[in-house]
Amino acid sequence: MATEYKLRMGDGKRIFMTKEQIIADLKEGMADAADLGSIPDLSADEIDKLVDILTMPSRMVGVELGKEVPVTHDIGTIRLDGDQGNSGVGIPSSRLVGVMMHERAFGADTMELGHIDYSFKPAKPVIAQEMQTMEVCQQNTIVPLFYGAMPNMGLYYTPDGPFENPGDLMKAFKIKEAQESMEHAAKHLTRDIVWIMQRMMASGADGVNFDTVGAAGDGDMFASLHAIEALRKQYPDMYIEAGMAGELMLGLHGEMEYDGTVLAGLWPHQQAPLAAKAGANVFGPVVNTNTSRSGAWNLGRAVTFIKQAVKDSPIPCHVNMGMGVGGIPMLETPTIDAVSRASKAMVEIAGVDGI
Amino acid sequence: MGMPISHIMTSGMSGIRAAGDLVARMEFAKNMRVGDAKDYVAKKLSVSTDDLSDEYVMRELREELGIGVITSVAGAPKGIAAKMNIEKLLDIKINSCQKFRGQLR
Numbered sequence: 001m002a003t004e005y006k007l008r009m010g011d012g013k014r015i016f017m018t019k020e021q022i023i024a025d026l027k028e029g030m031a032d033a034a035d036l037g038s039i040p041d042l043s044a045d046e047i048d049k050l051v052d053i054l055t056m057p058s059r060m061v062g063v064e065l066g067k068e069v070p071v072t073h074d075i076g077t078i079r080l081d082g083d084q085g086n087s088g089v090g091i092p093s094s095r096l097v098g099v100m101m102h103e104r105a106f107g108a109d110t111m112e113l114g115h116i117d118y119s120f121k122p123a124k125p126v127i128a129q130e131m132q133t134m135e136v137c138q139q140n141t142i143v144p145l146f147y148g149a150m151p152n153m154g155l156y157y158t159p160d161g162p163f164e165n166p167g168d169l170m171k172a173f174k175i176k177e178a179q180e181s182m183e184h185a186a187k188h189l190t191r192d193i194v195w196i197m198q199r200m201m202a203s204g205a206d207g208v209n210f211d212t213v214g215a216a217g218d219g220d221m222f223a224s225l226h227a228i229e230a231l232r233k234q235y236p237d238m239y240i241e242a243g244m245a246g247e248l249m250l251g252l253h254g255e256m257e258y259d260g261t262v263l264a265g266l267w268p269h270q271q272a273p274l275a276a277k278a279g280a281n282v283f284g285p286v287v288n289t290n291t292s293r294s295g296a297w298n299l300g301r302a303v304t305f306i307k308q309a310v311k312d313s314p315i316p317c318h319v320n321m322g323m324g325v326g327g328i329p330m331l332e333t334p335t336i337d338a339v340s341r342a343s344k345a346m347v348e349i350a351g352v353d354g355i
Numbered sequence: 356m357g358m359p360i361s362h363i364m365t366s367g368m369s370g371i372r373a374a375g376d377l378v379a380r381m382e383f384a385k386n387m388r389v390g391d392a393k394d395y396v397a398k399k400l401s402v403s404t405d406d407l408s409d410e411y412v413m414r415e416l417r418e419e420l421g422i423g424v425i426t427s428v429a430g431a432p433k434g435i436a437a438k439m440n441i442e443k444l445l446d447i448k449i450n451s452c453q454k455f456r457g458q459l460r
Binding site: 067070336 | 357358359360361362364366367368376382383386387389404405407423434437441449450455
């Protein structure tokens with residue numbers, strides 16, 4: 001009987017696979033990425049290395065000594081004091097305590113401060129509070145400390161915002177009106193991000209972490225890139241990380257462009273040069289996890305996409321490896337065996353500059 | 356919580372336990388890829404790139420350089436003071452230090 005190895009499904013459930021099955025799934029995932037992105041396959045040596053990583057008997061694996069990379073974070077201290085909606089563990093603690101715990105107890109290379117709702121728009125009414133908290137945190141922190149938030153352009157549409165919901169308009173076949181609504185929302189989003197970050201920079205922030213760029217489609221990415229461009233112009237030394245929401249830029253508008261490139265339909269390796277052009281220092285590529293496929297399939301696919309993004313990016317890449325992205329299972333408590341294997345694979349095969 | 360800690364343990368540079376904060380700063384301050392950032396920091400600290408993730412080397416060195424250590428050492432530079440020493444060491448400007456200096460009379 002063939003030896004079986006313990007792996008995970010994309011939803012985190014334990015499965016058992018033979019080496020032949022693992023290789024087949026790795027290759028199938030790789031081929032899917034190569035086909036969708038029109039990018040090269042992994043080499044035979046890289047597939048062998050992935051097999052080695054996935055079949056290591058230890059519960060937790062690690063990168064080879066000397067290959068460590070800096071780690072950036074999204075959600076910030078909300079993972080400590082937040083509720084389940086943010087995957088928080090509900091420990092009543094101030095954000096200063098959260099930042100210091102990450103720096104001094106957890107060994108975080110960088111950290112970020114974020115509003116409990118973790119979008120830019122709801123930070124506006126409480127900006128003085130955000131500024132004060134950033135000041136106090138900066139006085140007590142040594143690691144780079146960002147202000148982190150989601151562009152979240154969906155908040156600008158009815159019933160949450162001033163502009164008519166493009167989804168409703170499209171259902172009524174009002175395509176032009178839907179596009180105009182997205183264009184208006186994008187302008188307001190850019191304006192709000194810049195306004196908030198001007199104040200955070202005045203409070204000593206090292207920079208900004210854009211989390212989930214493009215979550216509301218190409219308009220969301222359009223607004224974010226223009227915000228990055230404006231901030232870079234005003235603050236040449238500001239740290240800017242542009243982390244994406246998904247692997248494919250959804251064309252809800254369909255015709256929005258940045259620097260002459262249509263945003264709809266871009267894959268990670270095509271998104272990276274635009275983030276760099278806008279002025280980001282670090283790009284955060286995303287590859288989504290398919291919960292119905294094995295960890296081998298997902299990791300083969302994710303590493304293929306990210307390797308190309310790292311290659312084509314003019315700036316460092318910190319791959320997004322939260323729940324349900326980057327080969328990590330899609331569940332609230334991702335298993336350590338799966339997380340550490342995906343993490344090692346991204347560093348040693350995809351060649352990421354950070355996570 | 357388990358996920359970020361798993362990443363830190365698997366692949367991270369351990370922050371101020373070692374020199375992860377310094378390498379991260381160079382990626383962001385100068386758009387350096389991780390290899391270049393490690394080379395730059397290692398040269399400034401007169402250590403090897405492997406030493407940058409070695410808590411044994413970095414614990415003493417960080418205290419000696421006044422750039423912040425993971426344990427709470429009374430009287431050692433912390434927060435802004437440690438970052439002002441990092442500015443000099445890495446030849447970069449840090450926004451919070453600039454703001455701090457701007458508030459002095």
